[in-house]
Amino acid sequence: MSGRVYIFDTTLRDGTQGEGISLSVEDKLKIAQKLDELGVDYIEGGWPGSNNKDIEFFERVKSLNLKHAKISAFGSTRRKGAKPEEDANLNKILESGVQVASIFGKSWDFHVTKALETTLEENLAMIYDSVRYLKDHDLEVIYDAEHFFDGYKSNPEYALATLEKAHAAGADWIVLCDTNGGTLPDEIKEIVSTVCERIPAKIGIHAHNDCELGVANSLAAVQAGARQVQGTINGYGERCGNANLVSVIPNLQLKMGYEVISADQLRSLTAVARYISEIANVSMPINQPFVGTAAFAHKGGIHVSAIRKHPRTYEHIEPGLVGNKQRVLVSELAGQSNVLFKVQELNLDIPLDSEAARAAIQRIKALEHEGYQFEGADASLELLLREATGNLEEIFTVESFKIIVEHSSDRSGVVTEALVKIKIGDEIVFTVAEGNGPVNALDNALRKALEQYYPAIKDMHLADYKVRVIDEKNATAAKVRVLIESSDLTHSWSTVGVSPNVIEASWQALVDSMRYALIGKERIKTPSSTRPQLGIINH
Structure with missing residues (x-):
């Protein structure tokens, strides 16, 4: 020394x-x-x-x-x-x-x-x-x-x-x-x-x-x-x-x-930096050296291919020395190595040279061209890969949703109500819920429909909501990208939606968030009669 x-x-x-x-x-x-x-x-x-x-x-x-x-x-x-x-x-x-x-x-x-x-x-x-x-x-x-x-x-x-x-x-x-x-x-x-x-x-x-x-x-x-x-x-x-x-x-x-x-204290550096940024209420730059979430993130296919052989090819230190971790981003720059890395990370069985892997890469690139970004939405990416390889259980499907926003002189403020129609197994479920805005109302309605079948959804909540205009020159007709971060008792995840309609984009991200939260969760087959707040049609 x-x-x-x-x-x-x-x-x-x-x-x-x-x-x-x-x-x-x-x-x-x-x-x-x-x-x-x-x-x-x-x-x-x-x-x-x-x-x-x-x-x-x-x-x-x-x-x-x-x-x-x-x-x-x-x-x-x-x-x-x-x-x-x-x-x-x-x-x-x-x-x-x-x-x-x-x-x-x-x-x-x-x-x-x-x-x-x-x-x-x-x-x-x-x-x-x-x-x-x-x-x-x-x-x-x-x-x-x-x-x-x-x-x-x-x-x-x-x-x-x-x-x-x-x-x-x-x-x-x-x-x-x-x-x-x-x-x-x-x-x-x-x-x-x-x-x-x-x-x-x-x-x-x-x-x-x-x-x-x-x-x-x-x-x-x-x-x-x-x-x-x-x-x-x-x-x-x-x-x-x-x-x-x-x-x-x-x-x-x-x-x-x-x-x-000490070496042990150095391994806490990332956690300390992020903790203090939270206390100070200042977002930490993702590309901050050593401790940023992107400090050891790899996006280009050639880079990912190299780090799979040896991390030192594109990393100046081992990320764990400062308490950070290696990440591989999947985007329009992705090659097979990026997808394979994520597949291995998720323990999915997809051979590199398989048709499923090639289809997943093309699907990702097509969606990125439309404005999606999966590097900040790992949960949506996992759902896409699971779907491409037949490893995704269809927990529920969306039939329709409707939003009603009402301003009345005899009521204080604006009242927002969401009507959601989804299919769970062989049942069609209608729910209605109010919220302090369209996204909150949709969240409440979808949660209300699901929690009678999947009580674990009660432990999940939305932690952050971001909207980004993709092409400003189209003004109010521009596409928007919505990123939703969700958390439960043990971890957090992010999902993405894209549409010219901010409600539709939010709905996509919200639905993905719920789908991801319910992976591996057990469904309770409660008799319909115990759920009087739901409208149900048996098929």
Whole structure:
């Protein structure tokens, strides 16, 4: 191994400055627990001098009894012309009861004279006094040199002098911040090397992603001698975000040989990234490196043929190392290898050179041409393959459905009612149900018809519903693609429907979802007389 690199997570502070991200105290506590389990070394909880929510967090986080991570409070150097013991911001850090304080100060002479409106000498005193005050109260102090790289490029001697003052005052770590995110990796590497030669202190890096170089700059800094990396989970943060720790950690550990977290903790990386994205209510990009659902997904037939022989042909690491998994997508680019992979995954008996396999490929390509996408609808794909090979039981068939949408002045809002007619075995079943919209009404009616025969349907619910216009130039006459995600007590699945009519597309996806949910489920042959809410015709 190449040595130890420490991870400082600022998701709860810098990450919350990202647009659209707002975390409650409960959210922050849940995330802190997950970060501790992941094995990060420091968790920056917030700025206790700025709001009551962060004060509450620092009080309640003590009860979590974290096993590894240290909680850090954030703040700034003292105000100009003031004594540190009189500075409310510094005293709030002490009152928070943390072990670690992270304070930032100015490294760029331009900021000192224009933003702080003080002298270069007073800024040096502010840095020294603030670090020393916190050290005198037995805190571990991390000094964040704000705008360091811009400051170094403007006035290298002054920028270095600010670091020397922090070191002289006893700072445990000195972190170089690319606050504007505009520095390139070769510049980072050269400047960090100079700092490591000049300042006999432990050095860290805090990179922003404004040039999409947050991860690259963090790795370059480590190569140059930095031993702490600051960042956020999924790269959350102000403007374009911070260095993404979800990419930093595996790159450091798997590619560069540094000791960061344990192998078991690394295998939880995907789960942690997705958990935090759910708490933050921010959809995680499917193509996010290492942890995205598409990170190890293969679509082109040549690629799939190769990975079936050996995964390394098109995968830079084994997906399980970071808790992810290999996926094969079936689409208009699919060859026989893609279909064979899915067939084997489903334990279906279809020889590669069979007519059924060739027919399935052609059917998939024809449907993709019409606007279907099966790469995000594995359940619909499985139904199609089962049907093509005679492995699909006809649980029910749809005879017809009708939607009634009524707005009446003597009733509040719009009332939607669905009438569904389906065939189950030798019985025709009519059901009627209301809903808060056409899709909900159809869902309720179809569920009402099926649950008397298949009680297991009660455990299934719709988890997500997405509509995408396929060809915008046709305006309101355009085809739409509907993706429905459904869940039961143990897993989730997705289905797809396509039509110029959004209700028809939704119905297709809904019916597929129910058909998939009932695969392998036992039918209860209840006498018709016990189902008075259904209209039934016996054949």
